[in-house]
Amino acid sequence: MEEILNQSGIDLLFGTARSYSKFRPQPVSDDILRQAWDLARMGPTSVNCQPARIVFVRSPAAKEKLRPALAPGNVDKTMAAPITAIIAHDMEFYEALPRLFPHADARAWFAGNEAMIQATATRNGTLQGGYFILACRALGLDCGPMSGFDNAKVDAAFFAGTSIRSNFLINIGYGDAAGLYPRGPRLDFSEACRME
Numbered sequence: 318m319e320e321i322l323n324q325s326g327i328d329l330l331f332g333t334a335r336s337y338s339k340f341r342p343q344p345v346s347d348d349i350l351r352q353a354w355d356l357a358r359m360g361p362t363s364v365n366c367q368p369a370r371i372v373f374v375r376s377p378a379a380k381e382k383l384r385p386a387l388a389p390g391n392v393d394k395t396m397a398a399p400i401t402a403i404i405a406h407d408m409e410f411y412e413a414l415p416r417l418f419p420h421a422d423a424r425a426w427f428a429g430n431e432a433m434i435q436a437t438a439t440r441n442g443t444l445q446g447g448y449f450i451l452a453c454r455a456l457g458l459d460c461g462p463m464s465g466f467d468n469a470k471v472d473a474a475f476f477a478g479t480s481i482r483s484n485f486l487i488n489i490g491y492g493d494a495a496g497l498y499p500r501g502p503r504l505d506f507s508e509a510c511r512m513e
């Protein structure tokens with residue numbers, strides 16, 4: 318028989334899961350972040366390229382490095398969050414393809430093809446960021462994703478001299494429901510999907 322996730326598992330990932338701005342004063346261990354990565358890394362990426370790179374910003378000094386890049390509405394909640402993950406991607410991800418996808422010379426499909434590198438790094442890095450949110454939720458953590466920040470400033474502060482570029486941020490902790498807005502409506506199947 319095919320196994321499916323039970324209702325409480327589905328709720329944990331989707332049904333009752335929310336985007337959190339406030340978190341309870343409960344620390345987030347290194348160990349649970351490692352577990353979340355170990356789950357998220359199993360999600361599929363094209364040619365198994367795995368371009369995502371994550372910096373977990375936790376120390377007050379690192380939070381201060383992040384502060385000037387944040388949109389005004391994202392400052393206080395980010396400074397207060399137990400962890401802020403910078404979801405980034407390595408524009409030289411293809412250098413690892415001989416190890417990650419040994420079935421073919423996949424490195425050659427990317428080297429020198431800037432448009433393909435850009436599209437592949439962004440697409441798959443974003444997917445991996447989504448897998449990471451679901452992995453955090455599966456482990457009982459809550460997330461507050463954010464794109465309201467200056468990517469160039471984050472790249473200068475955290476990735477200077479590297480091939481890594483920021484994509485989006487995720488505040489992570491154990492959510493405080495007191496900070497939640499009412500759930501926003503979602504598009505129905507008939508509005509967002511069609512059969513052909």
Ligand SMILES: Cc1cc2nc3c(=O)[nH]c(=O)nc-3n(C[C@H](O)[C@H](O)[C@H](O)COP(=O)(O)O)c2cc1C
Pocket residue numbers: 334335336337391461462463464465466485500501
């Ligand atoms: C990629 C991304 C970027 C977001 N950027 C911000 C942001 O900059 N500031 C913010 O307050 N919320 C941000 N959000 C939160 C969304 O508004 C929130 O996920 C959405 O309204 C759904 O809320 P719910 O998960 O509680 O239903 C972002 C979410 C995503 C996925």
